[in-house]
Amino acid sequence: MSDVGTRILNRLHQEALDENEERDWCRTGCIPCHDCGTTVRTKTLETLPPHSCTQRQRARREREANRTP
Numbered sequence: 001m002s003d004v005g006t007r008i009l010n011r012l013h014q015e016a017l018d019e020n021e022e023r024d025w026c027r028t029g030c031i032p033c034h035d036c037g038t039t040v041r042t043k044t045l046e047t048l049p050p051h052s053c054t055q056r057q058r059a060r061r062e063r064e065a066n067r068t069p
Contacts, residue, residue, distance in 0.1 A: 036060070 025031040032039050036056040
C-alpha cells in the first residue's frame, strides 16, 4: 500500500476510535483520560474533573525508570 493510502487508513482509524469514545461517553458518562489512562465521569467533553492525573503520570514514569536497567 502506498504511503498516502496508509496515512488515510490511519486517519480513518483514529476518527473511528474518537467516535467510539464519544459514543461510549454518551452512553455511560465516562471517558478515558488520554494522559494517564484513568476513566473518569464527566458531564462535558470540554474538560475532565480533577483525578490525580499528574501524580499518576509521575508514578508511571518512576515505575518505568525503576524497571529499566
